[in-house]
Amino acid sequence: MLSDSITNDLVISSQPLIPALYCRVSTGRQENEKTIDSQIDEIITKAVGDGTEIRSDLRFVDNGWPGELLARPALDQLRDAATRGEFNALYVYDLGRLSRSFLDQLILLKELQDLEIKIISLHDINAENDEQVFARNVMGLFHDFERKKIAERMRRGKLFKARSGTLINGQSLYGFNYIKKTDTEPARCEINKEEARVIRMIFDWVGKEGASTREVIKRLYDLGISPRKGKTTFWTHGPIVRLLREESYVSGYIYYNKSEAVVAKKPLKNIKYKKIKRGSRRMRPREDWIPFQVPKIIEDRNLFDKVQRLIEYNKNFASKKRKYDYLLSGIAFCECGAKRVGDGIDKDNFYYRCAERLYRFPLEKKCHSKGINAAVLDKVFWNELLKFINNPSLIRQAAENWLRESGDNDKDRLEKQELTEFIARVDDEEQRYAKAYGAGALDFEKFKELMRGTKRKKDGYQQQLDNLNNKIANQGIDSIQLDEVVEEAGRVFQSLELQDKKQIVRDIITKVIVKGGLEVEVRGRIPLFPSNMGYELKGWNSWVAKCW
Numbered sequence: 179m180l181s182d183s184i185t186n187d188l189v190i191s192s193q194p195l196i197p198a199l200y201c202r203v204s205t206g207r208q209e210n211e212k213t214i215d216s217q218i219d220e221i222i223t224k225a226v227g228d229g230t231e232i233r234s235d236l237r238f239v240d241n242g243w244p245g246e247l248l249a250r251p252a253l254d255q256l257r258d259a260a261t262r263g264e265f266n267a268l269y270v271y272d273l274g275r276l277s278r279s280f281l282d283q284l285i286l287l288k289e290l291q292d293l294e295i296k297i298i299s300l301h302d303i304n305a306e307n308d309e310q311v312f313a314r315n316v317m318g319l320f321h322d323f324e325r326k327k328i329a330e331r332m333r334r335g336k337l338f339k340a341r342s343g344t345l346i347n348g349q350s351l352y353g354f355n356y357i358k359k360t361d362t363e364p365a366r367c368e369i370n371k372e373e374a375r376v377i378r379m380i381f382d383w384v385g386k387e388g389a390s391t392r393e394v395i396k397r398l399y400d401l402g403i404s405p406r407k408g409k410t411t412f413w414t415h416g417p418i419v420r421l422l423r424e425e426s427y428v429s430g431y432i433y434y435n436k437s438e439a440v441v442a443k444k445p446l447k448n449i450k451y452k453k454i455k456r457g458s459r460r461m462r463p464r465e466d467w468i469p470f471q472v473p474k475i476i477e478d479r480n481l482f483d484k485v486q487r488l489i490e491y492n493k494n495f496a497s498k499k500r501k502y503d504y505l506l507s508g509i510a511f512c513e514c515g516a517k518r519v520g521d522g523i524d525k526d527n528f529y530y531r532c533a534e535r536l537y538r539f540p541l542e543k544k545c546h547s548k549g550i551n552a553a554v555l556d557k558v559f560w561n562e563l564l565k566f567i568n569n570p571s572l573i574r575q576a577a578e579n580w581l582r583e584s585g586d587n588d589k590d591r592l593e594k595q596e597l598t599e600f601i602a603r604v605d606d607e608e609q610r611y612a613k614a615y616g617a618g619a620l621d622f623e624k625f626k627e628l629m630r631g632t633k634r635k636k637d638g639y640q641q642q643l644d645n646l647n648n649k650i651a652n653q654g655i656d657s658i659q660l661d662e663v664v665e666e667a668g669r670v671f672q673s674l675e676l677q678d679k680k681q682i683v684r685d686i687i688t689k690v691i692v693k694g695g696l697e698v699e700v701r702g703r704i705p706l707f708p709s710n711m712g713y714e715l716k717g718w719n720s721w722v723a724k725c726w
Contacts, residue, residue, distance in 0.1 A: 197225055197298075198236035198265040200256055202275045204244045214241055217271040224300055225269055236265050243453055245278030248286075251451050257286075260293050272301040273318060280322035284315070340434040340468045351432055352406055352421060353377050353475050367432065367472045374475045376403055377427060381476055384422060385485045390492075391418045392539070399540035412540050422489060427475040428482040433467040502528040503676055505556040505683060506690050513693040514545040520552060528552040530692060550692050559690070559698070560679060597643040604636040 201217040218237065225232050236259070238252040253276075259265065268290060270276060277283040290297060298304055302318075305311040340346050345365040350356040353373045359365040376398075383389040383397065392415075399412045426432045442458035476482050502520065504510075510518040512532035521531040529549035538544070608629065615625040674682070687702040 193266060195228075195230050195267050196236075196265045197230050197232050197267040197269055198238065198256065198259070199225075199232050199269040200238045200240075200253070200275060201271060202240040202243055202245065202250070202252075204242070204278075214239060217275070220300060221269045221271060224298075228298075230267075232269065244455065245274060245276075246282075247452070247455055248277065248282050249451055257289065260290060260295055263293070266294065267296040267298060269298045270300070273297075273299050273314075274321060278322070278325060280318050283318055283322075337435065337468075345470050346434050351424065351426060353427065354432075354472060367470070369473050369475060373406065377421065377475050380418065380421060381481055381485060384488060385481045388488075391415050394418055396540050419489065422485050425482075426472065428477075428479055430471055430474040431469045432472050433469055435462060436467050437461050502552060504528070504530070504552055505560065505676070505680060506530065506552075509684065509687055510690045510692060512545060512547050513691060514547065516545065518550075518692055521549060530555060547692070555692070555698070559700070563683070563687075563700075594643065594646055597639050597646065600639045601636060601643070604632050604639065608632050608636075 199218065199221045201214050201221070203214050203217075218239070222232060238256040238259075240250045240252040243250045256268075260268075273283055273287070276286045287297060303310055303314040305314045336346055343364075345356075345367065350367055353370055353376075354367040355370045357366050357368055380394055380398075383394055384391075389397070395413050395415070395418065403413075404411045405413055405417060437459040439456035440458050440460045441456050445452075445458075504520040506518075507520060508517075510530050512518050512534065514532060514534055516532055516534040516537060518530040519533045519536070521529045528551070530552050531549040532545045532547050534545040535543035611620065611625060611628050611632070614620045615622070620628070687700060689701045691699040691701070693699065
């Protein structure tokens, strides 16, 4: 009878199994070969054998995501669903699917186990006691160590092959094709005739005709010449400059072990999920480079050197050649949403023009908003802004507040702090008396007497605090001193240099939107002003100024 009772209790208290699954493959090759499907199929077969079924909304799959990253879309969805209690069991092909890092793997396992989720791995120890947990962790530690050891073994093996004269397979440099080794010939690089022709054209355009990179991009686009690989059909500035700087075209040598992958310190795209952790590259010391001889594409060394001098000259001088210092640089925007940038190509006139045409180049621009004269906009903008920040009544009010706060001396502040603390202590005392009365430790008459005493103390402290605040608020402000502050502020605003003006603008203005060259909307973090100033307040601390 006792055993029957225990069995029934267990059946009644057991919860139905609500399983989920998680699968992951790390490489594009695995993704293309559908190895994720084989994982899912094996897990579903296991779940059916266990007498359960995994719902489609509880199948979390990360395709092409490396295991060393914790920030994965499906993994985050799984962790959120686990926190919400949507499942109580998790099937995985092996624990390496959760993470290849042993430390991260332990963190995930602990997080799921704290949520009372059972982990079911098809190819690991499913721990039921402390000894099995220890054995599973030891295996995970060795797996992590073996993975790193294999990676290091492969790195050293490639280096040994390269130093022995074997060309390592990889992405060949633009202008060359990688030819795999055969039974009779070693691996080598040979010239890609079409790409080599493009390289020679680019060097001739820049070195002989003086074309800019922008002109090179335009010519390549007009000729229908696309990069070898990429998401766009047109070239961009970076690849053109790297191509022009590539010494292999004129030296006849390419290098293995020239750079290494590192985590980007300043990533170009600030996105949450990145499939590549080390998305940037860092040059290794020159002595670590391993050279391989290849055919030359550029035979004229003088042409190559001339191009290098032109690139260096443009780098040092072109970007700093400014005839006008734009006040609103960096905060001026077009109505289409793109930034407006300084453009002084029209003789001695300077304009804020929409940069959308630059972002889309060499494609046709979509925004046709006209440029606005920079000198006119800067002058009108500063004058309008000055009307706000140099308003005598506002400066007087700010100065009065500042003088009043400065009159609040240390003694008064200390007294206010003490009175506030006294009031807080009385509140705590009242709470203690109330709890004692509720627990029966005090009779009602005693409780009333104590509470009357605390109320008197609290009222006294509060009265002293009110008197002190009134004293501080009513302290006299020297009108002569106030007038001097207002007058000095006006003089300072009128004598500001351009860099000081820029600093003020960037401190309080967040965006200046130029609409059609006629209307300018200014947004900034400026306190709201009186409604009789003659300006229309829009949204959050913004105003509209007409500039024509």
